[in-house]
Amino acid sequence: MSAAATSVSPGSARFARYFIYATLVIFALIYLLPLFVMIITSLKPLDEIRSGNMLALPQAPSLDAWFKAWGTACVGVNCTGISGYFWNSIKMVIPAVAISTILGALNGYVLTKWRFPGHKLVFGMMLFACFIPFQAVLIPMARVLGEIGLSNTTAGLVLVHVVYGLGFTTLFFRNYYEAFPDELIKAAQMDGAGFFKIFWRILLPSSGPIIVVTVIYQFTNIWNDFLFGVSFASGGGAPMTVALNNLVSSSTGVKEYNVDMAAAMFAALPTLIVYVVAGRYFVRGLMAGAVKG
């Protein structure tokens, strides 16, 4: 330590610290800027947006644009705001997250504690399914959803999100249960506990963290999905992201930037709130989904 202390003079060390802090703070401001601009734009009236400065704070902040985006803005030809689409997303995301998480937990349990010949191939195939470009399944999916009468329905989107989320949920639970001691399972088997009893009594009570991670990961992914929504439910059953894009890119009438930004905030808030409340778990999910170690 003394070597390091003598090689660097206290002055230059302090300068380096200032430099580090300054760089980090500048980056933080740049990262916050788009969100800041979104929020202040949504609180300004339209003439203030046209005549004023983008970065200026609103002179008289008002939630008018928020109410308009929610209740009366035109998405395509329907001028009923984005509220209906917001609920579409809620109705889609809750069952899709619940079903894919439950199935993922059971799959992870089987793939770690009840291994059978070929379990690795099964897992590998499920894992690869996470990474395919969804363009490769869009056309058949559109056909099948049409055949079974689920085009443009929330139920259809739930099915799609369950199917294409299974790989990730299985991955999360498999990696988590792999570290769970086999001895406890064996002991329970000795005591006569069956498949579901072991899962229910032994694994599930200690699965809290991975359930939170999986639920948050799935919630964020499904809420934020656009491709499936626009391909399979672009009408009245559209999710929030699709409605937002339709609202922003519609070219009829006066362009209301404040309403656009308010609608974008409605689309952003659910995942942002989850991030603020449970950011730690969000990051864990991201890492687990990226680094399969």
Added chain:
Amino acid sequence: MTVTVDAVEPVRHRAGVLDKARDILPKVVLAPSFALILFFVYGFILWTLYLSFTNSRILPVYELVGFGAYVNLWSQPNWYVALQNLAIFGSLYIFFCIAIGLTLAILLDQRIRGEGVLRPIFLYPMALSFVVTGTAWKWFLNPGLGLQRTMQQWGWESFRFDWLTSTDMAIYTVVIAGVWQASGFVMAMFLAGLRGIDSEIIKAAEIDGASTFSIYRRIIIPLLRPAFLSAVIVLAHMAIKSYDLVIALTGGGPGNATELPSTFMYSYTFTRSQMAVGSASAVMMLMGISAIIIPYLYSELRERER
């Protein structure tokens, strides 16, 4: 322990059928999920592959006609625009995400006060939908009302930033928005890597009198190799799949200036009624992603084995 075993054994002998049921049960539980994946993923991939060898236009037809759709695809100037854009977007996106992510991770790793405040700020864009990101940046970069006018109002009269509406530069706005969204994620990956490095190695180098810069260059950054690999793979995979961001930010325009394979596939399939060509482009995308992901997954799964 022996008592329990004795108690269980006779039961086992009596209930052979029950025993078999017990062996089958886990497979029964896994089967529906696996069946879903087999049908909706692998079955659908084969279906798309099949369609790419047909003449399907607005609706699928199932008469095989050979490689016509592929010949057609590779003679579309639009497809080359899409590939070129993917090359530009992908390489810059990966480079800047890694450069910024690594810089932020190293700076945050200097025992920073307020790390708990800064780190979430760098990472929050990752929680947003690409559509929200695209909408926000479309407004922010709007030449008429956004950044350009703001700078001009502040007295920098000659400031120009109209990339969003410029055919040559629009693809770079997609890079900017994409890097803004994903670089914090890359930072988190590198930060996890940095925190995993044994501090004894660094202390030893410090005692030997190595400068901070050379410790990073010679020791720490080489030790981050796995994080680099993961970052490149994840980002390349995200770049190929990028669709929503382009749609929300530029809509693929101006003209076809920001066409990507993903937008190409969508418009040829669903709006231009060239389903066979759309399928062929989807097969190309799948091959591109497979070339990146399969070796990676294979090595990751093997590594866990050891």
